[in-house]
Structure formats: structure tokens, C-alpha cells
Amino acid sequence: MSMEGHDEGVAITQGLSDLPSNWGRWGDDDELGTLNLITDETRARAAAEVLSGRVVSLALPIRPTPIISGPFVPATTEGSPVQQLMVHTGSAMHATADVMVVTNHHPRSTHLDALSHQSMDGRVYPGRLLGDSVSPAGVKHASTTAFAAGVVTRGVLLDLAADGPLPAGYAVTARDLDAAEEREGVTVEAGDALVVRLGWTATPGPPMPGMSVDAVRWMHLRGVSIYVGDTGDALPALDAEAPAPLHGIGLVRLGMPLIDAANVEELAAVCEELSRYSFLLTVAAPRIHALTGVPVNPLAIF
Numbered sequence: 001m002s003m004e005g006h007d008e009g010v011a012i013t014q015g016l017s018d019l020p021s022n023w024g025r026w027g028d029d030d031e032l033g034t035l036n037l038i039t040d041e042t043r044a045r046a047a048a049e050v051l052s053g054r055v056v057s058l059a060l061p062i063r064p065t066p067i068i069s070g071p072f073v074p075a076t077t078e079g080s081p082v083q084q085l086m087v088h089t090g091s092a093m094h095a096t097a098d099v100m101v102v103t104n105h106h107p108r109s110t111h112l113d114a115l116s117h118q119s120m121d122g123r124v125y126p127g128r129l130l131g132d133s134v135s136p137a138g139v140k141h142a143s144t145t146a147f148a149a150g151v152v153t154r155g156v157l158l159d160l161a162a163d164g165p166l167p168a169g170y171a172v173t174a175r176d177l178d179a180a181e182e183r184e185g186v187t188v189e190a191g192d193a194l195v196v197r198l199g200w201t202a203t204p205g206p207p208m209p210g211m212s213v214d215a216v217r218w219m220h221l222r223g224v225s226i227y228v229g230d231t232g233d234a235l236p237a238l239d240a241e242a243p244a245p246l247h248g249i250g251l252v253r254l255g256m257p258l259i260d261a262a263n264v265e266e267l268a269a270v271c272e273e274l275s276r277y278s279f280l281l282t283v284a285a286p287r288i289h290a291l292t293g294v295p296v297n298p299l300a301i302f
Helices: 035-036 041-048 175-184 213-222 244-252 265-274
Strands: 055-057 080-090 096-102 109-111 151-159 193-197 226-229 258-261 278-283 294-295 299-301
Touching: 035 041, 041 151, 041 175, 055 265, 096 213, 151 175, 151 226, 151 265, 193 265, 213 244, 213 265
Parallel strands: 151 193, 193 226, 226 258
Antiparallel strands: 055 299, 080 096, 109 258, 109 294, 151 278, 278 299
């Protein structure tokens, strides 16, 4: 697709003094953020998307690395997100089990960010002091505990890479999202999960494309409940003081959970095959409390 008419830098820095916010919208103790936009009616509308029962996973496959094989390198794209230690449960059971060391925010692991994952000016959503929310013993506010009921809503794929991956460092704007809606014949509605394909994966090299402040403002106006992308915040900052659009504004100010490092290639192929870009999206996160994030396997059901 053509990405013409973009004013360089405007989408990143425009309106930083008037950033969108949901602080106080659902109370000072809220931990769900934009998941509050997913109502019973939203789920029922999403269920009506299921016509054939076809299922597509949006998760990257992970092959664990044995802990005994070498040093643990959790922050690199070369190392596995999961380190595995095999153990035997005892002679009576004759069973084998695993002990895993998991890096929740690894770039090669499809994971769901809790609202406490990012802070801005020493505060996390919805304005709580970071020190009152996150401690060495775990997260006390806005953790993965909020995902206990899972996420069930309508998903909408906006495929911005339909004609090939976006250019390196490209800043996606509201105009790009509007154009994708028009091309696909779909409209993102309040409570929907927004899935975006940029056609990139997290690999060393040129700066990846990513969402701009303008695009995140569009998500706020549309009432997006959760963002799912093949890349996260990857743009080089034009303003060193500017918050990252998805993590600094989306997570912290909007309370919008993020699914990073999603695998949307098969989803895009199925949507094109069926000429359908909306579906039922389910995200059943493990019920592990007090974390800043957790690996997930999002499922698109048509």
C-alpha cells in the first residue's frame, strides 16, 4: 500500500501537551483500563462473528533452551524467551516435569503487557505512584491479576502491509488507519481489539515502523480495548522527552493493554482469503498474579 502524504515528525510530536488520558474515568483504583469497554453486549456481538469455526493463532512459537546449555540472555533476540530445566518427580510416579525461567517481555515471545509495565513521570495507570504499585516482591496494582477473566471481544485486523512491509522508521498516522478501514470495508468500534500488521519482526537492523501519537489518539477516540501488533514501539524519538506512543501513552495514560510481538502473518492471509477482517478474539492469560506481563496465545475465530 502507498504511504503518501505523511508530514514527517508531525504525528510523533503533535499535541504532546494535550495527550489523551483515561485517568479517573473508571475510578482512582481501576486496574482494567480500556478492558472496561468490553461489555456483555460487546462479547455477544463478537460471538456473532463466528461463522465457520476456523481458528488462527496469533502467537509466535517458542522453543525453550536448556538452562544447562549456556548463559541466560533474556533481553536479546538471539536467546530464547524460555529457559527449561528437566526434573524427575520421583521413583513412585516415574514422571518428568519442567522448571521454566520465562522472560515475559522478550521480543520473540507474544506477551500481554499489564498496565504496571510502564510508568511516566513516576506514575502508572491511573495516576498511582510507581513505588506504591510495584515492589521487589511483585506488583500490587495494575498487574496481570486484572486478566483473570481473560479477554473476549471482536478483533479487527488493519493490514498496513498488504502491499509489502512499511518503510523503515515509518510513523503510522490516523489517516493510515482510516485508509485501511476503507480498503477492507470494516470499522473499528468501541470495545474492539485492534490488530495491526506492519510486516516487520523484532530483529536488529534499521529502525522499525511503529505507531505515532496521532495513531494512539485515534485508538482513544475509537475506544480500542486492547492493541495487538507485530511490532511495538520502535520509532526513533524525534523528541527525547516524548513518551513512547503505545507504552507511554497507550499503557500509562489510556490504560490500554498491549499484546507485543504478535504473529499476524497467517491471520492476514486468512482475512484476505475470506475477505473478512473482523473475528472473535480470545486471550486466556495464565492466572499468575502480581506480574507486569505474561505470555499469551491469542486466538482469532472466524
